[in-house]
Amino acid sequence: MDRNTYIDNIDVEEAKAKYFDRLSIDLTYDELDVVDALGRVTFEAIYAKISSPTYNASAMDGIAVISKNTEEATETNPLTLSLNKDFIYVNTGNQIVEPFDSVIMIEDVIQLDDGKIQILKAAYPWQHIRQIGEDIVATEMILPSKHKIRPIDLGSLISGGIERIKVYKKPRVGILPTGSEIVEDIKEIEDGKIIDSNSKVFEGMVKELGGIANRYRPQVDDYEILKKDVLKGVEENDILIIGAGSSAGTRDYTVKLVEELGEVIIHGVAMKPGKPTILGIIQGKPVIGIPGYPVSAFLVMDVFVKPLIQKYIGLDEVEVDYIKAQLSRRVVSSLKHKELVRVNLGFVNDKLIATPFASGAGVSMSLVKADGIAIIPRNLEGVEAGERIDVELLRPLSSIRKSLVSIGSHDLIMDVIGDMLDLTSSHVGSFGGIMAIKREECHIAPIHLLDMDTGEYNTSYVKKYFPNRKMALIKGVQRQQGFIVQKGNPMNIKEFKDLGRDDVVYVNRQKGAGTRVLLDYHLGLNKIDWSQIRGYQRELNTHMSVAAAVKTGSATTGLGVYSAAIAMDLDFVEVAFEDYDFLISYDLLEDERIKRFIEIIKSESFKDILRSLGGYGFRNTGDIITVE
Numbered sequence: 001m002d003r004n005t006y007i008d009n010i011d012v013e014e015a016k017a018k019y020f021d022r023l024s025i026d027l028t029y030d031e032l033d034v035v036d037a038l039g040r041v042t043f044e045a046i047y048a049k050i051s052s053p054t055y056n057a058s059a060m061d062g063i064a065v066i067s068k069n070t071e072e073a074t075e076t077n078p079l080t081l082s083l084n085k086d087f088i089y090v091n092t093g094n095q096i097v098e099p100f101d102s103v104i105m106i107e108d109v110i111q112l113d114d115g116k117i118q119i120l121k122a123a124y125p126w127q128h129i130r131q132i133g134e135d136i137v138a139t140e141m142i143l144p145s146k147h148k149i150r151p152i153d154l155g156s157l158i159s160g161g162i163e164r165i166k167v168y169k170k171p172r173v174g175i176l177p178t179g180s181e182i183v184e185d186i187k188e189i190e191d192g193k194i195i196d197s198n199s200k201v202f203e204g205m206v207k208e209l210g211g212i213a214n215r216y217r218p219q220v221d222d223y224e225i226l227k228k229d230v231l232k233g234v235e236e237n238d239i240l241i242i243g244a245g246s247s248a249g250t251r252d253y254t255v256k257l258v259e260e261l262g263e264v265i266i267h268g269v270a271m272k273p274g275k276p277t278i279l280g281i282i283q284g285k286p287v288i289g290i291p292g293y294p295v296s297a298f299l300v301m302d303v304f305v306k307p308l309i310q311k312y313i314g315l316d317e318v319e320v321d322y323i324k325a326q327l328s329r330r331v332v333s334s335l336k337h338k339e340l341v342r343v344n345l346g347f348v349n350d351k352l353i354a355t356p357f358a359s360g361a362g363v364s365m366s367l368v369k370a371d372g373i374a375i376i377p378r379n380l381e382g383v384e385a386g387e388r389i390d391v392e393l394l395r396p397l398s399s400i401r402k403s404l405v406s407i408g409s410h411d412l413i414m415d416v417i418g419d420m421l422d423l424t425s426s427h428v429g430s431f432g433g434i435m436a437i438k439r440e441e442c443h444i445a446p447i448h449l450l451d452m453d454t455g456e457y458n459t460s461y462v463k464k465y466f467p468n469r470k471m472a473l474i475k476g477v478q479r480q481q482g483f484i485v486q487k488g489n490p491m492n493i494k495e496f497k498d499l500g501r502d503d504v505v506y507v508n509r510q511k512g513a514g515t516r517v518l519l520d521y522h523l524g525l526n527k528i529d530w531s532q533i534r535g536y537q538r539e540l541n542t543h544m545s546v547a548a549a550v551k552t553g554s555a556t557t558g559l560g561v562y563s564a565a566i567a568m569d570l571d572f573v574e575v576a577f578e579d580y581d582f583l584i585s586y587d588l589l590e591d592e593r594i595k596r597f598i599e600i601i602k603s604e605s606f607k608d609i610l611r612s613l614g615g616y617g618f619r620n621t622g623d624i625i626t627v628e
Contacts, residue, residue: 008268009275011378012303012338015266019279019304022265023286025311029166034157037149039210040167041314046143048160051133056097058090060128063109064100067123075120083115096129103128136160146314168314173206173305174237175199175215176229178254179244179292182218198243198290198297205301209309211239223253230257234282239308241301242278244292254278254289262287270378272337274300298367299340322375322390323397325354328407328441329428331374332382338375343391345371346405346424346442353441354391355407355426371395371424386439400424404593408433408445409514410542411580412563413477413616416609420600421593427541431512434465437583443593445583446476448514452521457579462627470586473625474598477610478617479580480562481518483573484550493557493573496522499533506535507546507555515543515559518578544568562615577617586626598622 008015029043058064065087073079081087090096090103102123110118135156136142142160143153149167157165177199183189184196196218206213214237219229233240242254255278258264262282267289269277273296278289286308290300307317325345333339343354354374357366372391376383383389393400403424406414410427417423428436433445451460462471483493491504496519499506509515523530530536535555540546543564549555551568565572588594600606602622610616 008266009270009336010266010268012269012271015269015277015279016304016307019265019286020308020311022281024284027312027314028169030169031164031166033164034154034162037157037165037167038151038154040149041210042143042145042147042149043166043168043314044145045141046157046160046162046165048136048138048140048142048162050136050161051138052136052159053130053132053134055095056132057130058092058094058096058103058128059130060103060105061091062089062104062106062128063087063117064090064094064096065102065104065119065123066099067102067125067127070102070104070119070123073119073122078110078118078120080112080116080118083117087117101125101129146316148315168312171211171238171309171312172214172236173211173309174233174240175202175206175213175243176233176240177216177218177243178221178226179218180220182244184217198292198294201294201298202241202243202290202301202305205298205306206309209306210313210315211309221253223257226253227257227261230261230282230287234261234285234287238285238312239305240282240285240287241305242287242289243297244290255280258282258287258289270337271299271303272334272339274303274340275337277304279304295342295367299373320392322392323352323372324388325352325372325374325391326441327374327383327385327387327389328353328355328426328436328439329385329432330382331356331376333376333380335379335381338378341374341376342366342370343372343374344369344405344424344426345391345393345400346403347401348405348442349440351440352391352400353405354389355424355428355436355441357426367394371400402593404444404597405442406444406446407436407442408447408583409580410544411446411479411561412543412567412613413580413610414446416606417597417600420606421596429510429512429516429541430461430514434461434583437585438465443584443588443591444474444597446580447583448479448578448580450514450517450521450578452517452524458581458583459625459627462583466627470626470628472584472586472589473627474582474584474594474601475620475623475625476580476582476601477621478577478619480572480574480576480615481515481559481578482562482565482575483557484547484560484565484568485557485571485573486550486553487569487571489571489573491556496526496528499557500528502534504534504556505554506533506538507549507558508536508539509546509559510539510541513541514578518576519559522575563610563613566614572615586628589624598624 104123142156177196181194182196183193186195199215203213203215255267258280262280264280266279276291277300280287290297310317342357346353372393375390402422406425409430414425430447430449433447436442437445447458449458449461485493543560546558546560547564547568562572607618
């Protein structure tokens with residue numbers, strides 16, 4: 001079958017407006033008991049049937065009196081009143097009936113014998129009385145239309161005599177995952193098969209947005225089978241989402257199916273990730289083809305499906321509030337697309353710093369860990385480090401303000417610390433961490449840089465890059481570095497010279513990583529030219545990525561830490577123990593977040609977790625070395 005071609009590369013807002021304008025959505029309602037309406041949206045304005053309160057009621061515990069008869073009461077001339085003649089006792093909420101028209105608090109009453117009391121101050125008409133309709137007057141509007149019902153609203157509705165109300169009907173949203181490689185059950189996972197996670201995300205988003213999710217089992221890439229499933233999905237739902245199959249591959253059938261069964265309004269939007277989006281109509285119902293990559297899928301759901309569901313349930317699309325943040329490193333983008341970049345956020349010296357994730361549209365964890373989505377407009381080729389950009393927040397600003405911001409070398413211990421401390425951690429290598437500290441873009445930088453002249457770690461680099469600034473190294477851990485290899489080390493990797501063999505494929509860490517420095521140091525000692533090593537130019541950003549490459553067989557070996565090898569059930573050939581320390585500006589030692597950080601890494605609970613991971617030592621952990 002021929003490959004698809006994109007019809008459009010249309011601006012996102014223009015695509016949305018064009019598509020929504022073509023849709024003819026028949027909005028209907030459900031009628032519910034008030035107590036079942038929490039979170040639903042009112043279909044019409046709701047007016048009170050009764051007043052609240054329905055009678056004049058005492059607002060205090062005290063006595064009900066006739067205000068005119070108390071005018072002579074003063075502190076110097078107390079007025080004596082008789083029970084059932086001049087006053088009666090009342091509690092909060094009791095009805096006040098004629099001739100009484102005022103309430104005096106019990107605290108202001110002097111008790112006497114024989115059912116008599118004294119008061120020292122005159123009462124005024126309707127004092128401490130909740131009058132009829134004080135809260136709600138019959139026939140007044142309690143809630144307008146298109147209002148999402150909150151718990152507090154239920155009280156007013158009930159008090160206003162409302163028993164049943166009309167609310168916008170929830171749309172039924174069909175979710176059809178496609179792809180011969182997609183499986184439903186984790187037990188079916190094998191080479192070439194992928195677990196269906198996207199549709200579970202869609203299902204959760206639909207429920208959270210107020211729709212009814214109707215998720216189907218994954219379907220194979222067979223045109224006729226998919227055709228039947230799409231028709232069924234359209235018949236059974238108000239909206240149909242087709243997962244994957246929207247791109248330009250020979251087995252991406254979604255656009256052809258929508259064309260045959262209805263109309264394609266848009267195929268291809270100027271958004272990255274998310275370009276292959278399909279916006280179509282079949283039998284008058286919206287059908288949306290969503291790319292298969294997890295990040296693309298989530299963003300397309302957020303941009304196109306979210307406002308569509310909101311339209312069905314009676315809510316206007318909420319405009320996104322953006323906040324300005326300073327970019328910590330350059331981001332390359334295209335003039336053709338609006339780029340949506342996942343970022344970590346943190347406040348450093350009252351500046352909001354955004355650090356981009358170095359990951360593609362298939363990396364769902366970048367969304368799990370992201371604090372925000374940075375927006376790079378379509379008309380820019382990129383944004384330079386230090387420039388300010390718009391960011392949509394994914395977690396509250398108050399939480400971001402509390403975070404300790406770490407940028408630097410990767411290690412599994414950063415995840416451990418992040419579970420014990422509010423930590424924002426980005427992995428850009430040791431040199432990247434030093435530069436981030438220098439530009440005041442983070443609080444702390446994990447580093448492990450070997451001095452090739454002395455064989456010592458970290459200190460000489462701090463002196464070199466901060467010659468006139470007082471810095472501190474928080475001693476971290478000693479960690480075991482070595483060759484990560486397949487179980488049983490079938491390729492017999494023992495030393496650096498083995499990396500030059502024709503049958504060995506190496507996977508490297510990125511430039512600026514301490515592990516990369518360690519490799520180059522040993523290549524120099526062994527007089528090995530990097531060009532002799534197959535795979536030297538392939539770069540990954542974390543130890544776990546290196547271990548995964550070895551595990552899957554795309555590489556024979558790579559340098560990494562022992563804990564990463566163990567986590568992936570691989571073997572390990574030790575090369576060296578190295579110092580993995582934390583660089584900070586000296587004046588930050590008094591910061592409460594740094595104090596808590598030091599407390600954590602010195603704790604036995606932290607060390608116990610690392611002992612279970614394996615490959616770590618704790619000599620001088622938490623000690624402070626001043627560097628100036």
